Amino acid sequence: MNTPVAPLVDPQVLERIRDWRGYAEAKLGFRNHWYPTLNSAEVAEGKPVPFQLAGENLLLNRIDGRVYCIKDQCLHRGVPLSRKVECYSKDTVTCWYHGWTYQWADGKLCDILTDPSSKLIGTRALKSYPVEEAGNLVFVFLGEGTPSPLARDLPPGFTDANRRVQPFRRVVNANWRIGAENGFDTTHIFIHKDSRLIRGNQTMLPLGFAPNPNSDEPLFEIRHTDGGNIGVFDLLAERGVPHFEGSVKGEVVCRAIHGGDKRIAHEISLWMPGVLKVDPFPDPAMIHFEWYVPRDADSHWYIHCATKVVAGPDADAEFAAEYEALWKDLYAHGFNDDDIWAREATQPFYQDDWGWLKEQLFEADACIMAWRKLASEQNRGIQTIGRHG
Template sequence: MNEEPLVNPEVVSMVGDWKGYVEAKLGFRNHWYPVRFSKELGEGQLEVIELLGERLLLKRIEGKVYAMRDRCLHRGVPLSKKPDCYTKDTITCWYHGYTYRFQTGELVNILAVPESKLINRRKIVTYPATEAKGLIFVFLGDADELHDLAKDVPPGFLDDDVMILGKHRVVNSNWRLGAENGFDALHIFIHKDTTLRHFRTFNFPIGHTPLPGAVQLIEEEDGPKGVMDDFAQHKPVWDGVIDGEIVVSGPRSAQVQGTSASVGTSIWLPGVLKVDSFPTGGLTQFEWYVPLDADRHLYVQTIGKHCPTPADEVNFANEFEATWKPHALDGFNGDDIWAREVTEPFYADDYGWVDEMLCEPDETILAWRRLASRHGRGIQQKIDLR
């Protein structure tokens, strides 16, 4: 019996110039993805993660992080079911004693069959890992296509004096709904009652539509690929009217009157949003929507600030814990998480991509879908790791 395709081919044939995006239900292969914060993986610690439908083992050995597929070559069992690490850089399968080296994935021994001809001739799949700005990134793809991390993060993220703080959590929706929720200019409506208004001066319409020139494509050969949306070139809507009566209004401040919003957004492959001057001036929010499987993504939320001195770093860390983490990452983005999870059932069978009825501000989402289809470096296929 043939296995059903991950994505409905009938839907793929109907969506036109962004079919590659629809096919990327498990994400785009051959990209760097953040999977944990560096502080979460101590020396010698073993961590089981999921990424693009695959289950991986992470281990820090002599300060460096290694990533290996969590499946024994012998009978396909997960090594993590009972991880036996008799030496610091190997793991032995609990079932029959197959032993692998983390750095290379090589089968270096079979404890019960030490003369086996398989030894030193077979390898488990391993993936490159690196660390930057306090995050562990894994490159899930083919080693001969490995490229610099700078091509998979937004501009400014890797700047020398930028300090990055954040958190991560699992969201029960496909990664694409996370990315589109973040970049959706119209979804500002759900944030009209945000508690962030108590911690910054807000000029927040209930909706806004990009004017000509607001949306720009960034497609330079040697840099990250993304779509930028300049909110200063938007037409805002401040009051919601039903039958001639104002029923809802967006918060406005005389201090910032005359602009649609004080922020702008951009989205970059493989699925990371950059929000300038947010949650307040001088800060930048970077958030990733990392595919775990077809129905869940790891929401990696970070805020960056230029901190040229140790005192600046201490002050930012205190502000982050006291204000920005509870009111931006938890409160403000909590609305986003709820919206994604409620949207998920509509797109789960893939027909949502053709049944949706987009309107004018959604041109930003369409620009992102097309760009991702053009520049994604491969579509992750379904992998059975049971």
């Protein structure tokens, strides 16, 4: 069922954006893409869990080890099934209001407890969503028809052999695009100049990078993964000029902290539908991935993953213990909390859409513009509220 809705983005703004209009329209993200949702451990056998993705309310459940996902809204009167979950068999869920009962596997209305002779039984179905698991995350395909392979929406290296993943999910009160551009913005590292990670992990990080005035080399590249995904590599750190001192009117007012000789963040890239890869980070032996998953128009799920290649029968437990003992505080909070603060401070400027026209970008933002154009051209659909029945 398609229901007409008002535009999510101010039409006057869209009329003035040419090169990346699709991205500007995608306040709720993209359709027909895979997004991570819950951690695998959060979806226990026979214990349904709700989740909000791109303005849609979902209900996930694990049955015989496999995760299923249906729309969290009864077809009858529109109430959320999650308000009071009732499952009288492991493969069905029953609405607490009037007894409409649905199959987890396909959302089909298989019974109505208050009227078992209803002609609607077997003729209606809740929307169901394809589900796959990778890297301790549950991925949901937000779209219609046969889903594309999950690999098409994963960053390179995420599923490498023996790569252990520790996901950490938080709600950030800013649109997902603000999150993506914050993570991909090379010069935003200025806000991390006092991070605990720099000293605590003997790390070296400048205040920022500037384009080399003596070079015409591009500051970004478009690349593809073997699985078919596409992304932008930010080359400013490689081809630009690092700055370890900041001056105001010729006087040095701040200097980057040199915690040690460890060099991190050699390669930074942003991939569809909105996932950042920082290699290496936060330590030379690790790679950092973070997704900016749309929750609604004004917030996103910030799912950041510390990863490390660790072999052996106890590898998962070993890395989990290392993460809890060191990295969760030192970088997940000691570094990434800065980004959350910055995104939420940026959100009001863009909330009414006019910020996209009022902003004044500078040379170092070439990679952000490249990302906007790529996302506009390579997305497989724009998510809108009310169109999906």
